Amino acid sequence: MRTVRPRASDLHPVLWTGLATLAVGAVLCVIGWYGMSGERHAARQLPYLASCTVPGSALIIAGAVLLTYGRNTLMAARVAELYELLVAVEPPATAGKLLTVPGGTLWHRADCPLVEGKPQAVPADGQAIAAGGLGPCPVCDPPDGR
Structure with missing residues (x-):
């Protein structure tokens, strides 16, 4: 029975999603920092913190997790392909000699x-x-x- 493993071509969406999530999180953190830097009072900085910086940090962490998962799965798929290539090679026939x-x-x-x-x-x-x-x-x- 052959186990079904993800192919390298199936993992590109995971990697691209991780990169996009990481980029959106970074942009949100920059917007939150820029908004907070223009406010003097802490009460007026909290909306920027709650709406941009915290979600941006969460997206950066989620993007890093997706990238790690995608890269590890991609490497595991490549190792599995190489192993199948090595196992598929049969010794040459020696005609029973x-x-x-x-x-x-x-x-x-x-x-x-x-x-x-x-x-x-x-x-x-x-x-x-x-x-x-x-x-x-x-x-x-x-x-x-x-």
Whole structure:
């Protein structure tokens, strides 16, 4: 069963919403500061504080949360895509040919780097594998040769 993960293209609206929310919050804070700076008495500064600065601060925090969520989700989606690409690669077919080196203790796939290009490599004996005389190579992870 494959889990559904958000794709990188699906996350752009979250990032843009976070940036827009952050920008609107900054503009509200500037308007509130400008309005409060022109008033001498605290009673006349409170409306600017309540209508611009506090909501602007809340929007800045919400925008930062949206940006963090969007970036983390985007990175997780990219990692998931890379993992799927790595897992999707299957080892090349070796036509069931298992090799061993005379005197060796392991059996290998034909494309294993430990036996590839070695002229002394010979086909692995199925009876030796079944008797436990040979073990599987940890590098190429060959199929069970019994």
